[in-house]
Amino acid sequence: MGRRGSWPAAALVVAVALLAGCGGGGGSGTVTLNWWAYNEPSGSFREAADRCTAQSHGRYKIAFNPLGNNADEQRQSLVRRLAAKDASIDLMSMDVIWTAEFAEAGWVKPWPESLARQVRQGTLSGPVETATYQGRLYAAPANSNTQLLWYRKDLVKQPPKTWDELIDTAAKLPKAGRIEIQGAAYEGTTVWFNSLVESAGGTILDGPDRVALQQGPTLKATGIMSKLAHSKAADPSLSTQKEDQNRLAFEQGDAAFQINYPFIYPSAKEGNPAVYKQIGWAPYPSVTAGGPNKAPIGGFNWGVGGYTAHPAEAFAAAMCLRDEENQRGFALKGGLPPTLQSIYDDPKFQAQYPFAKVIRQQLDAPGVRPKTPLYADVSLAIYTTVSPASGIDQGSVYGTLRGRVQDALDSKGLL
Amino acid sequence: VSTNAPPQTGAAVTAPPRGGPRITERARAERRLGWMLCAPAIVVMVAVTAYPILYAIYLSLLRADLRFPGQRQWIGLDNYITVLSSSLWWTDLWHTLLITAISVSIELVLGMLLALVMHRAIFGRGLVRTSSLIPYGIVTVVAAFAWRLAWSGAEGGFVPKVLGFSTDPLTDPFWQYVVVILTEVWKTTPFMALLLLAGLALVPDELNEAAKVDGATAWQRFWRITVPLMRPAILVALLFRTLDAFRIFDSVYIISNNGVNRDIETVSVLGYQTLLNRLNLGLGSAVSVLVFLCVMALAFLFIRLLGTRQPGAAS
Numbered sequence: 001m002g003r004r005g006s007w008p009a010a011a012l013v014v015a016v017a018l019l020a021g022c023g024g025g026g027g028s029g030t031v032t033l034n035w036w037a038y039n040e041p042s043g044s045f046r047e048a049a050d051r052c053t054a055q056s057h058g059r060y061k062i063a064f065n066p067l068g069n070n071a072d073e074q075r076q077s078l079v080r081r082l083a084a085k086d087a088s089i090d091l092m093s094m095d096v097i098w099t100a101e102f103a104e105a106g107w108v109k110p111w112p113e114s115l116a117r118q119v120r121q122g123t124l125s126g127p128v129e130t131a132t133y134q135g136r137l138y139a140a141p142a143n144s145n146t147q148l149l150w151y152r153k154d155l156v157k158q159p160p161k162t163w164d165e166l167i168d169t170a171a172k173l174p175k176a177g178r179i180e181i182q183g184a185a186y187e188g189t190t191v192w193f194n195s196l197v198e199s200a201g202g203t204i205l206d207g208p209d210r211v212a213l214q215q216g217p218t219l220k221a222t223g224i225m226s227k228l229a230h231s232k233a234a235d236p237s238l239s240t241q242k243e244d245q246n247r248l249a250f251e252q253g254d255a256a257f258q259i260n261y262p263f264i265y266p267s268a269k270e271g272n273p274a275v276y277k278q279i280g281w282a283p284y285p286s287v288t289a290g291g292p293n294k295a296p297i298g299g300f301n302w303g304v305g306g307y308t309a310h311p312a313e314a315f316a317a318a319m320c321l322r323d324e325e326n327q328r329g330f331a332l333k334g335g336l337p338p339t340l341q342s343i344y345d346d347p348k349f350q351a352q353y354p355f356a357k358v359i360r361q362q363l364d365a366p367g368v369r370p371k372t373p374l375y376a377d378v379s380l381a382i383y384t385t386v387s388p389a390s391g392i393d394q395g396s397v398y399g400t401l402r403g404r405v406q407d408a409l410d411s412k413g414l415l
Numbered sequence: 416v417s418t419n420a421p422p423q424t425g426a427a428v429t430a431p432p433r434g435g436p437r438i439t440e441r442a443r444a445e446r447r448l449g450w451m452l453c454a455p456a457i458v459v460m461v462a463v464t465a466y467p468i469l470y471a472i473y474l475s476l477l478r479a480d481l482r483f484p485g486q487r488q489w490i491g492l493d494n495y496i497t498v499l500s501s502s503l504w505w506t507d508l509w510h511t512l513l514i515t516a517i518s519v520s521i522e523l524v525l526g527m528l529l530a531l532v533m534h535r536a537i538f539g540r541g542l543v544r545t546s547s548l549i550p551y552g553i554v555t556v557v558a559a560f561a562w563r564l565a566w567s568g569a570e571g572g573f574v575p576k577v578l579g580f581s582t583d584p585l586t587d588p589f590w591q592y593v594v595v596i597l598t599e600v601w602k603t604t605p606f607m608a609l610l611l612l613a614g615l616a617l618v619p620d621e622l623n624e625a626a627k628v629d630g631a632t633a634w635q636r637f638w639r640i641t642v643p644l645m646r647p648a649i650l651v652a653l654l655f656r657t658l659d660a661f662r663i664f665d666s667v668y669i670i671s672n673n674g675v676n677r678d679i680e681t682v683s684v685l686g687y688q689t690l691l692n693r694l695n696l697g698l699g700s701a702v703s704v705l706v707f708l709c710v711m712a713l714a715f716l717f718i719r720l721l722g723t724r725q726p727g728a729a730s
Contacts, residue, residue, distance in 0.1 A: 070673070076691050083481045083694075105482045186674040237569035237583040240672050245569040252571070373482055377693050384675055388586075411480060411695060414501040414685065414702075 031060045031313045035321075037093035038074060038300060039066035042333040044326075045093070052320035060313040062091070062321075071095045071187065075376075082107040082306065089305035090314045091321075094139050096130035096299055096368075097187075097375050100208060103133040104373035108303040111137040115315055119322075126366040127339040131301040133371055134208075139301030142322040143336035146295045146362045147191075148355060149282045150250065150258040150265075152275070159282035163196070163224045166285050170233030170257055178255035179228060180246035183238035185387040190369065190379040191296045192259075193386050196221035198294035198367040199287040204378070204405065205370040211405050215398055220287060222386060222397045229389035233257075239388035251275055259284070261298065262355060263335045281355050284362060294367030299336065337363070377408035380415050468707070475700035482694055494701035503685065504702070508709070511681040514592065514667075515660040518599040522656060523649075525600065526607030533608065534615045551605040559669035562598040566590070588678035591670060595679065598666040603659070607652050614648020615641070654717045658710050682706050 037045050049062040067074040075098060081089055082105070094102065102108040111119060116137040120128055127141035149166070151159050155173060160166040170177040182188030194204060202217025228234055235241060235249060243260055250258040251271040258264065268276040284295035302318040304311055320326070327338040332352055337359045343349050344360040370378055381404040386392060407413055475495070478488045498504050529547055536543050550558065565572045568583025575584055584590035618641050626636050642649070664683040671679060675688065686706060690699030 072673075072692065079481060079694060083484075101482055105484070184672055184674050185676060186672075235569070236581075237567075237586055239586045240567070240583065241569055242672065242674075248570065377695075380675070380688070380693065384677060413497050414503045414689065414698065415693070 030058050031310045033060050033062050033090040033310060033314055033317050034065055034088050035062050035091040035093075035317070036065045036067055036078060036089055037091075039069070040330070040334050040336070042335075044329045044333040044336075047329060047333075048321050048326040051326065052317055055320060056317070060310070060317055062317055067093070071097075079107070085307045087305075087307045087309050090308040090310055091318055092303050092305060093142070093300040094303045096127075096297060096301060097379070099131055099138050099301070100133045100371045101373045101375055102303065102306075103136070103138045105306075107306045108138050109306055109308070109311055109314075111140070111304075111315065115319070118319070122341050123339050124341060124344075124360070124363045126297050126363040126368065127299060127301070129368050130297060130299070139303040140318050140322050141299065141301050141339040143299045143327065143330045143334075144339050144359075144363050145261050145298035145337055146359055146366060147195075147259050147261055147284055148295075148358060148362075149285055150260060151280050151282065152256050152278045153280040154278045155256045156280070159280060161282075161286060162289050162291075163228070163285045163287060165289075166257060167224075167228050167231050167233055171231045173233075173256055177233050178235050178249070178257070179233045180235060180241070180250050180255045180258040180260065181228070181238070182242055182246060182259075183229070183235075183387060183389055184240050184242050185383050186242060187379055187383065188242055189383040189387045189389075191298075193221055193225065193382055194369050195284065195294050195296050195367040196224055196287060199292055203370070204382070205372055205409075208372040209374075209409050211402055211409065213398075213402050213405065218398055218401060219394060222392050222401075223394060224287065225386060225389040226392040226394065229392070234390075239390065262337065262359070265355075266335050281358060283358055292365065293362070294365065295362040297363065297366035297368055299339070339363075372409065374409055374411065377411065377415060378405055381405050381408040384415065471700045471703050471707075474696050475704045477697045479696040479700075480694060481696060490697070494697050495705070497698060498701050498705060503680075504682070504705075506677075507680050507682050507685045510679055511661060511663065511683075514595060514599070514663055514681065515657060517592075518596045518603075519653065519656050519660050521596070521600050522604050522607045523653065525604045526611050526652065529604060529608035530611035530615055533612050547608060548605045550602050553602065555602060555665040556669060558602050559598050559666040562594055562601075562666070563670050563672075566594050585670065585672075591676070591679045595663075595666050595670050598670070599660060599663065602666075603656060607656055610652035610655065611645065611648060614645040614652070617648065618644045650717065654714060657713055657717065661710055661713060662706065682709070 046064050049064045053062050067077050119140045127144045131139040131141050160169045170179050197217045200217035200220040202214040203212045206212035246260050247264045249255050251268050253275055284293045286293035304314040308314050330336040331338050344356050350356045385401050478490045533544050564570055566574045567585045568575045622640050623636055662683050663681050667681050686702040689695050
C-alpha cells in the first residue's frame with residue numbers, strides 16, 4: 001500500500017526519458033543518422049560508421065543498427081518499418097536484388113543527378129547496374145561480391161573452364177571429387193540458375209514485368225543443374241546446401257571443387273590450414289567453351305531511406321561510407337570485393353587481395369539478377385521449381401518455369 | 416500403497432456453493448468489483464488479440480500488397496478462392512495434419528506413461544518432475560536447431576554417422592518427418608504429462624483399491640477406472656496439444672534450413688512465406704484466417720466427440 005505513490009513517479013520518469021529520446025539530434029546541430037546495416041562480422045561496417053562520423057566534424061553522427069545475418073531477415077526487418085513510413089531509417093544496406101522493389105514502393109530515395117554522377121565515376125559497371133532501376137540510381141554500390149571456382153591444387157592440375165568440363169573432371173577424380181555448390185530451395189539456387197541462363201545467352205525477364213526465359217538457354221541451364229545433381233560429383237546433401245554448408249564441406253577436405261564467394265578463403269585459413277594452402281581459384285565456369293561466364297553478382301549498396309528527415313546528410317554519409325578507405329576496410333577485413341576501379345588498380349591491394357584480378361574481370365559483365373519489384377516472388381517461383389536439381393524433368397521444366405514466373409509477375413496465386 | 420502419495424487436490428477443492436436465485440447486495444458489489452478488476456486485462460486482450468484477428472480478416476478480403484500500397488482494392492472472397500483452389504494449400508494441409516496426428520498420438524502415449532511414473536514415484540518425485548520438464552523449457556527454435564545439427568549430414572551431425580547413413584537423412588522427406596516429429600514429441604511430451612498428471616490426481620484411490628479387492632488386474636483398472644475418470648483431463652490435453660501442433664512452425668522452418676522445403680511445408684510456413692517474404696498481405700491473411708478456421712473446427716470436433724459425456728465431471 002505504502003508503495004503506491006512510487007508508480008506514478010516512475011511512469012513520469014520513463015515518459016520524460018522517452019520524450020527526451022524522441023527529440024533526437026539535440027540542439028548542437030549534429031544530426032543523428034540511423035544506419036540499418038548487415039552486421040558485417042569483422043566489424044568493418046561499424047568502423048566505417050565511426051570514421052565517417054569523425055570526418056563529418058559534427059555535421060552528422062551515424063548510429064549503427066545491426067540487421068540479421070541473412071538477406072531475407074534483413075529485408076523483412078527493413079520492409080516492416082518502411083511500409084509503415086518509418087522516418088528513423090536514414091540509411092540502409094541494401095542487397096543488390098532489392099533495388100527495384102524498394103524503388104517502386106518509394107522506400108528508397110533516388111540519388112540526385114549530381115551525386116549520382118559522382119557515384120558512377122570510377123565505379124565498376126556491374127555494381128552500378130545493380131543499383132540502377134529504370135535509368136535512375138537508387139543506391140551507391142559499397143561492396144560487391146561474386147562467385148569463383150575454388151579448387152584443390154593438390155587434386156586438380158588445370159582448373160576446368162566450362163560446366164561440362166567441371167562435372168566430368170570431378171566425376172573422374174578417384175576420391176573427394178565432389179563439387180560444392182548451393183542447391184537448397186532458396187535464393188542461392190536462383191543465383192546459380194540466373195548465371196547459367198545468362199551465360200547461355202538468355203535472360204529470365206525482359207523488363208520488370210515480362211517473362212523472357214528463352215527455351216534454348218533455359219533448358220541448357222536446367223540441363224547443367226540436373227547433370228551435376230545426378231553425377232558422382234554431387235554432394236549427397238546438395239538439396240539442402242547453402243553457402244556455409246559448402247564452405248564447411250570443402251574446408252573439411254570432402255570436395256575438390258567449390259563454387260562460392262571469397263569469404264571461404266579467410267575462413268579456411270582459420271578452419272583448416274592444410275586445405276587452405278592447397279586452395280586455387282579460377283573464373284566462374286562458362287556454359288560453352290570460350291563463351292561468356294556471367295558470374296553471379298551480390299553485395300551491398302547504400303540506400304537513403306524514403307522517409308528520412310535528413311536526406312542531405314544521409315546522401316553525404318552514404319558517399320563517405322563507400323569511399324576508398326572504407327571499401328579497402330571491407331575488402332581486407334571482411335573479404336568483400338570493392339566496387340571502385342582505383343582500388344583494383346593498386347598493386348598493393350592486388351598483393352593483399354590475391355583474387356582481385358579475376359573478380360575485377362567478372363564484375364565488368366556479371367549475371368545481374370532480374371530487376372523487378374516482384375523479385376522475391378520471381379525468385380521463389382524459380383527456386384521452388386529447379387530445386388532439388390535432381391528432380392528436374394527436362395521434358396516439362398521449361399513450361400512449368402515460364403508459367404510460375406508469369407504467375408509471380410502477376411501476383412497470382414500461391415507459389 | 417499410495418494412500419499418502421498424492422495431494423488430493425481434486426477432492427479438497429470443492430466449488431463454492433452456487434448462489435441461489437437471491438443475490439445479496441454484497442455479492443453484487445463483489446461481482447462489479449470483479450468486472451472492474453478484469454477490465455484492464457480485457458482491454459489489453461481486445462487490443463492485442465481481437466484487433467489483429469479482425470484486421471487479418473479484413474485484409475484477407477482485399478488485394479493488398481505491401482509493395483504496391485496504391486493498388487489496394489476490395490476483392491471479396493477472391494483470396495480464399497485462390498488459396499482453396501491451389502494444390503499447394505491442400506498438400507501443405509495434409510503435411511500439417513500428418514505431423515499433428517502422429518506427433519500428438521505419440522505424445523499422448525508417452526505423456527501418459529510419464530504421468531504414471533511421476534504419479535507413482537515414491538522417492539525423487541520432485542527431481543523426476545523437474546527433469547522431465549527440461550525439454551519443455553527449452554525454446555523451440557533452439558531445440559529444433561539441436562535436432563537439425565544432430566541429424567544433418569551437411570553440418571556434420573553425429574546421428575547419420577552412428578546410424579550408418581550413406582546419404583544425408585535431412586535430404587530425404589521421410590527422415591525429415593521423423594526428425595520434425597521427434598523434435599515435437601521430445602519437446603512437448605512433458606506438457607502432455609503435466610496435464611495428464613493433474614487428471615490422475617483426480618482419480619480417487621479408493622476406487623482403485625476397491626477394484627483391486629474385486630480382483631481387477633492393473634490393466635483392467637487402468638482402462639476401466641483411471642481412463643474414464645481422466646476423460647476430461649485427456650480431452651483438455653489432447654485439445655491443447657492438437658491445436659498447438661496444427662500451428663507448427665518453428666521446428667519445420669528450422670529443419671528445412673530456414674528455407675522453403677515443399678516436401679514438409681506446413682500451413683503456417685506457407686502463411687509466413689506469403690506474408691513476410693512475398694509481402695502479399697491479402698493472400699497471406701487469407702491463409703492465416705483459414706488456419707484459424709481449421710483450428711476452430713478441430714476444437715469443435717474434439718469437444719463434440721470427446722466432451723459430450725464427462726463421467727469425471729460428475730464426481
